[in-house]
Amino acid sequence: MxxxxxxxxxxxxxxxxxxxxRPAAAIACIVLLGLVLLPTFAGRNLIQDLIFLFxxxxxxxxxxxxxxxxxxxxVGQQAFVGLGGYxxxxxxxxxxxxxxxxxxxxxxxxxxxxxxxxxxxxxxxGAYFAIGTWVVAEVYRLGFAxxxxxxxxxxxxxxxxxxxxVPGIEWIKTLLDVRTPAARDIASYxxxxxxxxxxxxxxxFLLRSRQGLALxxxxxxxxxxxxxxxxxxxxxLAVYVATATMTGMIGALIYLQKARISPDxxxxxxxxxxYVIFIxxxxxxxxxxxxxxxxxxxxLMQRYLADFGAWYLILLGTLGILVMLLAxxxxxxxxxxxxxxxxxxxxxxxxxxxxx
Amino acid sequence: xxGLLDAIIQGILLGGxxxxxxxxxxxxxxxxxxVNLAHGDLIVLAAFVILAVTEKLxxxxxxxxxxxxxxxxxxxxxxxxxxxxxxxxxxLLPPLLVTFGLSIIVQNGLLQMFSADSRRLRSGAIETxxxxxxxxxxxxxVPLLTLVSAIAVIVALNFIFYRTSIGRAFxxxxxxxxxxxxxxxxxxxxxxxxxxxxFVVIAIAALYxxxxxxxxxxxxxxxxxxxxxxxxxxxxxxxxxxxxxxxxLGLAQTIGARIDPEWQILSGxxxxxxxxxIRPRGLFPRAID
Numbered sequence: 158m159x160x161x162x163x164x165x166x167x168x169x170x171x172x173x174x175x176x177x178x179r180p181a182a183a184i185a186c187i188v189l190l191g192l193v194l195l196p197t198f199a200g201r202n203l204i205q206d207l208i209f210l211f212x213x214x215x216x217x218x219x220x221x222x223x224x225x226x227x228x229x230x231x232v233g234q235q236a237f238v239g240l241g242g243y244x245x246x247x248x249x250x251x252x253x254x255x256x257x258x259x260x261x262x263x264x265x266x267x268x269x270x271x272x273x274x275x276x277x278x279x280x281x282x283g284a285y286f287a288i289g290t291w292v293v294a295e296v297y298r299l300g301f302a303x304x305x306x307x308x309x310x311x312x313x314x315x316x317x318x319x320x321x322x323v324p325g326i327e328w329i330k331t332l333l334d335v336r337t338p339a340a341r342d343i344a345s346y347x348x349x350x351x352x353x354x355x356x357x358x359x360x361x362f363l364l365r366s367r368q369g370l371a372l373x374x375x376x377x378x379x380x381x382x383x384x385x386x387x388x389x390x391x392x393x394l395a396v397y398v399a400t401a402t403m404t405g406m407i408g409a410l411i412y413l414q415k416a417r418i419s420p421d422x423x424x425x426x427x428x429x430x431x432y433v434i435f436i437x438x439x440x441x442x443x444x445x446x447x448x449x450x451x452x453x454x455x456x457l458m459q460r461y462l463a464d465f466g467a468w469y470l471i472l473l474g475t476l477g478i479l480v481m482l483l484a485x486x487x488x489x490x491x492x493x494x495x496x497x498x499x500x501x502x503x504x505x506x507x508x509x510x511x512x513x
Numbered sequence: 514x515x516g517l518l519d520a521i522i523q524g525i526l527l528g529g530x531x532x533x534x535x536x537x538x539x540x541x542x543x544x545x546x547x548v549n550l551a552h553g554d555l556i557v558l559a560a561f562v563i564l565a566v567t568e569k570l571x572x573x574x575x576x577x578x579x580x581x582x583x584x585x586x587x588x589x590x591x592x593x594x595x596x597x598x599x600x601x602x603x604x605l606l607p608p609l610l611v612t613f614g615l616s617i618i619v620q621n622g623l624l625q626m627f628s629a630d631s632r633r634l635r636s637g638a639i640e641t642x643x644x645x646x647x648x649x650x651x652x653x654x655v656p657l658l659t660l661v662s663a664i665a666v667i668v669a670l671n672f673i674f675y676r677t678s679i680g681r682a683f684x685x686x687x688x689x690x691x692x693x694x695x696x697x698x699x700x701x702x703x704x705x706x707x708x709x710x711x712f713v714v715i716a717i718a719a720l721y722x723x724x725x726x727x728x729x730x731x732x733x734x735x736x737x738x739x740x741x742x743x744x745x746x747x748x749x750x751x752x753x754x755x756x757x758x759x760x761x762l763g764l765a766q767t768i769g770a771r772i773d774p775e776w777q778i779l780s781g782x783x784x785x786x787x788x789x790x791i792r793p794r795g796l797f798p799r800a801i802d
Contacts, residue, residue: 230609232550277786280793281745283605284548288741289789292782295738299779426734431617438610467621474617481610482599 167509173365173502181500192350196343197333204339204346208414210456211349215356215407216429217436217448219400222360224434225443226372227396228379230283233290235430236274236297237267237401239423241408243301246418249319251306256323260348260409267405271398279394291426298424312419320416345414352410356403360445364503368392373504376443435477441487445501450489519650520771521764526652528743528763529660530725532756533718534736535743536666537711539755542744544683544707545593545601547608551616553737555712558619559585559719560728561627564634574634578720582713589712594705601704616733623730634723659721663759666714667752679706735778742785748795757797761788 196204216234224230241263248259274293281289302310320341329340363369371392374382383389408429412418422428432455440451462469484491492498534556541547549555562584566577596615600607642654674680682703685693694700722728722736739762747758762781769780788796 224606228605230605232609232613277789280789284609285741285745287609288548288550288738289745291734292738292742292785296779296782296786299782303775303779427617431613434610434613438606442606467624470621471618471625474614474621478596478611478614478618481607481614482596485604485607 170508171505172508173505178499178502185500189354193347196329196346201339201342204342206456206460208342208346208349209459210452211346211353212407212411213432213436213455214448214452215349215353216404216433217440217452218353218356218360218445219403219407220430220433221437221442221445221448222363222372222396223400225437225447226364226376227393228375229393229397230287231290232287232426232430232434233278233292233294234400234404234433235424235426235428236290236294237271237404238408238411238429239294239301239420240267240270240297241405241410242412242418242423243304243307244405245409245412246307246313246315249315249322250313256319256413257348260406260413263409264402264406267408268398268402271401274401275394275397279390279397294424294426298420301423302420308419310420312417312422314418315413315416320413323413342414345410348410349414352407356407357445359399359403361501361503364445364501368395369503370505372396432473435473437487438477439480439487441489441493443486444489444493445503446493447487447489450492451487454488515649516771517768520767522646522650522652523656524764524767525760526656526660526763527767528756528760529656529663530718530721530759531739531743531762532663532759533659533666533714533721534740535747535755535759536663536670536752537714537718538737538740539744539747539749539752540670540707540711540714543750544687545597545704546687547597547601548612550609550612550737551619551733552612552715552740553735554616554619554623554733556715556719556722556736557728557730557733558623559712559716560634560723561623561632561730563716563719563723564627564632567634574636574720574724578716582716585712585716586709589715590705590709593708594701597708598701598704616737620730620733627730629729629731631727631729632723633727634720636724640724655721655724659725662717662721663756666717667756670710670714670752673710679703683707739781742781745795746785746788748798750799751797754795754797754799758795761796 192207195207216238220231220234223234244263244266245256245259248254248262249256254262278286278289278293301307307313321337323341323344326337326340326344329335329343330337333340333343335343364372371382371387374385374387375389375392379389408423412423436451436455437448438451439454440449441447458469458473462472465472480487486494534553537556538549538552541549541552559581562581563574563577566572566580567574570577570580572580596611597608600611639654643651644654644657645651672680674683682693682698683706685696685698686700686703690700693703743758743762744755745758746761747754747756761784765784766777766781770777772780
């Protein structure tokens, strides 16, 4: 054969980083540093708003991993928010444990209860799974309403000695020269920041791993993933338990900050699932960037429109429906397609270059 | 002993109400594989429509439901045609999210229009009338009518499904959507008809919801869960199974409430989870999926 007509040999490489993702990583580090140092100059209102933004974002990342990647559309994640909160209250009020220790324990308890829960709800598929998880969350709510030691149906509050016993509050008071309530908020702020960064890092590195490849395949088409040897059930179970763990820890932190818990609030489908679903879907489901954008949009709406009460919720519901019908990949989907952007490079792309 | 017998009879009658809640959901799932998270809120919406008709025209709720049914049929037909048909496809998320959004819109819309006050449908003497069954047991006329209506609705739906041409279209789209389309069935219109009929069932369910107890805009999601539990306990694909599921749920709640009034709802949920553990496909399954 004439060598001149042979196809030139090509070298194939698998790459993830792409375009703006390297500068984006540098910017992310600077933003993170800024957020860590923020309490030294920001006012208390901004700190409190950001705590709210952080835990909604962390919850949205968990739900996104669950629904956007593993295909487990749960309407019952409030079960683990409430469980985490109640475990924190039980451990600190009844057992006298330090709140900082109670947060990881809340995660462990959530994981331990997520396993038997999964055995039941995994018998339901698709949309029925969604309502099944909601029933389980209701069982948790009604169950905790029966626990008289934690206030039964009306709930209970953390004593000031518990909320003041978070380590570092004294240190923050002297370092930043603030009063105890402000120092409590700053401690919660740093905890929330650590948790949201931890959640983001977990999701990011999970998606870049071998299991992440399998999850992406499940997201794109479950049957095809199964035919390529992905063990669907065990991956879904692992994701369910992992997100329950993180959601439980976030719930513990939320109720440490709120210092008051009741079954109706802690297991609220609106607060801990509906909002989280709208954040994820409006931002863009099945991407890491989407929930971040969604959380910022949601925070701005909450800040400026929440006073309109029922109208605000009608608007939120309408926006969710419109996004789902007109732009199912969310705001981030629109942006990333138009400008070919990737901030968190989790997608593997095949690059070719001719052999010299 | 009389107490237990009484609880069983009341539980079966309560099951009639849950079967009415569940039949609409079962119909939507059966024909278009749609799981409607707004179902409970739509029942509450229908109750407010009936209330508005009774107040505006000064008629009895039983007459008002006859006027409200065509309105609700039209709402259901339009909702499916304009909105929900766009969400159906391979992906599960769009129908779930759109009906979830709808649930929030309906709930808060009702809150705006009718406030959070508890309301009730009034129908004079029939509300408190009861029939003695001998011994110390008596049953209310309204609970009895609820169960009779549930059975009548199921008989009527089975007639529509197995004896009419639109019913044949329902069964065809349910069995195989693609082949049904190839055979010239207008799927969008078929689905819209099914939703319209489901809304008439919702209107009947709402009548008894409003006659039996107080309602307010926030009680929808709990009704969705009862309806869903009845469908799953009974097994997918059979209206009679749904009736059985409703009755089992009603029995579990009533017997639980006799042990401790706070356990009523919880025992219903636990009975549902128990069935799920023992018989994941429900007690009388017919459809696969």
